[in-house]
Amino acid sequence: MPALFNTYNRFDLSVAEAEGTKVTDMNGKTYLDFGSGIGVNNLGHRHLTVQEAVQDQLDKYWHVSNLYHIPLQEDVAQALVNNSAGDYVFFCNSGAEANEAAIKLARKATGKTKIITCKQSFHGRTIATMSATGQEKIQTGFGPLLPSFEYVSFNDIQAVKNAIDADTGAVMLEVIQGEGGVIVGDPTFLKEVEQLCKDNDLLFIIDEIQTGIGRTAKPFGYQHYGISPDVITVAKGLGNGLPVGAMIAKAKYYDVLGPGSHGTTFGGNPLAMAAAKAVLEIVFQDEFIEAVKNKATYLREQLQSKLGELPFVSEIRGKGLMIGIECKDDVSTVVSSLMEKGLLVLNAGPNVIRLLPPLVVTEKEIDLAVQLIAETIQEN
Numbered sequence: 001m002p003a004l005f006n007t008y009n010r011f012d013l014s015v016a017e018a019e020g021t022k023v024t025d026m027n028g029k030t031y032l033d034f035g036s037g038i039g040v041n042n043l044g045h046r047h048l049t050v051q052e053a054v055q056d057q058l059d060k061y062w063h064v065s066n067l068y069h070i071p072l073q074e075d076v077a078q079a080l081v082n083n084s085a086g087d088y089v090f091f092c093n094s095g096a097e098a099n100e101a102a103i104k105l106a107r108k109a110t111g112k113t114k115i116i117t118c119k120q121s122f123h124g125r126t127i128a129t130m131s132a133t134g135q136e137k138i139q140t141g142f143g144p145l146l147p148s149f150e151y152v153s154f155n156d157i158q159a160v161k162n163a164i165d166a167d168t169g170a171v172m173l174e175v176i177q178g179e180g181g182v183i184v185g186d187p188t189f190l191k192e193v194e195q196l197c198k199d200n201d202l203l204f205i206i207d208e209i210q211t212g213i214g215r216t217a218k219p220f221g222y223q224h225y226g227i228s229p230d231v232i233t234v235a236k237g238l239g240n241g242l243p244v245g246a247m248i249a250k251a252k253y254y255d256v257l258g259p260g261s262h263g264t265t266f267g268g269n270p271l272a273m274a275a276a277k278a279v280l281e282i283v284f285q286d287e288f289i290e291a292v293k294n295k296a297t298y299l300r301e302q303l304q305s306k307l308g309e310l311p312f313v314s315e316i317r318g319k320g321l322m323i324g325i326e327c328k329d330d331v332s333t334v335v336s337s338l339m340e341k342g343l344l345v346l347n348a349g350p351n352v353i354r355l356l357p358p359l360v361v362t363e364k365e366i367d368l369a370v371q372l373i374a375e376t377i378q379e380n
């Protein structure tokens, strides 16, 4: 038995190497990766440009502290603010930490502690972000939670209205709930939440950790909805496999986090920043986003035509290359059989097969994946 805590339900697959859209195991078997390390390797494994940027940085320096200027951080921050509603960036190492920063910012900016989040949300595993997460299974045994979160039904505007009180400082949500089952936000709901936040002086925080960095065929998922959040959190795809997270916020919050108020040793680490800079130079180009959109349309068409009528499938939903195939029963056997056949996919809750293919996936790979999924569901 390995000397590891048993915190992950692992498949029987030990990775030897990975390149592009493919992962190879220790026995030399190759898999098509439609999970991308849970939405991380958006440009595929070891994307050459990103690899070269990191290698170049490896030859310069790996770490200096945030006591000094790190120009790469400034470049990545600029790319993030140029392509989002935010103006300033704080770097950290993970999605949970990005959300922690957002929670701290909301508390300090408003002097209020309550944050409204959604049922079935997922915001991370630290004490604060686990408390923000509206899923009991994530919280069991780790209480007492932070008392200051109230969970409302996603897409239910009346529930948000009812939850706002004098101690409320923010609303935090995902525009598409990823871990919760690929549940797509309703445009009217999101617009109305934005308005409620404006009317009540609340920070509108969007967790883009799974939906951001081109995943939904926009730089950020919220951009499908014509809303302008106060705070955006990202991680996963930002480093394409190097650990990095970021909180992006509007200029009016700049003074809230002054020197010494918040920080982390590795936040904005130069190697992670080298990767992130290369990633954003690729992903935030219009042609790249357009290509993701076309692939997404193709994937949806293929899924609809090959799976849409299968009795086991109840709904195919999502945006861009973030897709949920809701089924009528548990999908764990389908997911394992697909792995045996050489296709890696994810689940989201018991009944949803989740697809997060690399954004560089080809139509041929989409054809193969859809054929395997259709065939496996029918055998199930």
Ligand code: PLP
Pocket: 038, 094, 095, 096, 097, 099, 122, 123, 124, 125, 174, 178, 179, 207, 208, 209, 210, 235, 236
């Ligand atoms: N928020 C969302 C929407 C996520 O999907 C995740 C991870 O799956 C997180 C937060 C937590 O990110 P991390 O695992 O990097 O802490």
